Amino acid sequence: MVEQEQIRENLSRVQERITAAAQRAGRRGEEITLIGVSKTHPAEAIRAAYESGLRHFGENRVQEWEGKRAALADLNATWHLVGHLQSNKAARAAGLFHSVDSIDDSGVAQRLQRARGEVTGSPKLRVLLEVRVEEEESKNGVKIEEAGALAEKVAALSHIELVGLMCIPPFLEDVEKVRPYFCRLREVRDSLVREIGRDLPVLSMGMSHDFEVAIEEGATEVRVGAAIFGSRPVK
Numbered sequence: 001m002v003e004q005e006q007i008r009e010n011l012s013r014v015q016e017r018i019t020a021a022a023q024r025a026g027r028r029g030e031e032i033t034l035i036g037v038s039k040t041h042p043a044e045a046i047r048a049a050y051e052s053g054l055r056h057f058g059e060n061r062v063q064e065w066e067g068k069r070a071a072l073a074d075l076n077a078t079w080h081l082v083g084h085l086q087s088n089k090a091a092r093a094a095g096l097f098h099s100v101d102s103i104d105d106s107g108v109a110q111r112l113q114r115a116r117g118e119v120t121g122s123p124k125l126r127v128l129l130e131v132r133v134e135e136e137e138s139k140n141g142v143k144i145e146e147a148g149a150l151a152e153k154v155a156a157l158s159h160i161e162l163v164g165l166m167c168i169p170p171f172l173e174d175v176e177k178v179r180p181y182f183c184r185l186r187e188v189r190d191s192l193v194r195e196i197g198r199d200l201p202v203l204s205m206g207m208s209h210d211f212e213v214a215i216e217e218g219a220t221e222v223r224v225g226a227a228i229f230g231s232r233p234v235k
């Protein structure tokens with residue numbers, strides 16, 4: 001397990017890099033939300049990051065988060081689901097997360113809508129559409145050509161609040177080669193805003209090895225795991 005001191009150090013290093021990248025793009029560091037992706041790491045690591053000031057966390061599996069959340073119920077943090085959501089887990093996810101950042105299917109969105117609606121008085125569930133920015137068919141995410149139709153459907157759901165887009169570009173050693181994918185997501189967002197006539201202020205893009213380039217291309221949220229919590233065991 002990574003020590004508290006190490007997490008604190010990692011976190012401040014990442015925050016410095018965010019600020020520097022934002023400044024290069026004529027933006028301010030505070031405009032960018034850092035989401036610590038804590039998958040595979042224990043509740044104690046999440047608590048350590050929280051105590052060092054981190055307030056947004058991302059998990060990629062409903063079940064894994066169900067196992068950790070009881071130990072963290074006292075934290076006033078925002079919990080994001082950043083991984084692909086299977087439709088049979090949507091009802092559970094609606095009660096476990098503040099934000100689902102990976103919607104790519106209207107059936108899943110409808111299940112979230114129904115489950116969220118059953119909890120009276122709960123605020124709308126914040127969601128992002130995951131857009132597939134590379135050609136490969138096997139990848140998650142809605143195709144660019146289909147994003148407009150999906151956005152219209154999701155935006156119409158009363159217990160859901162669509163606020164933006166996210167993407168997971170290919171992992172490429174040379175981060176300059178990832179830049180066009182981030183740029184594409186921003187362009188898709190800009191044209192969707194015109195198409196559906198509503199604001200989509202959030203762009204969730206950039207991970208440990210490429211978040212600086214993502215910020216230069218307009219990311220408002222970056223999802224950083226290894227650079228904060230240490231590397232994960234290889235699958």
Ligand SMILES: *Cc1c(COP(=O)(O)O)cnc(C)c1O
Pocket residue numbers: 037039060082083168207208209223224225226227
């Ligand atoms: C794991 C994960 C991240 C963080 O990846 P790192 O390379 O550890 O920063 C970001 N987004 C999603 C969707 C992930 O599953």
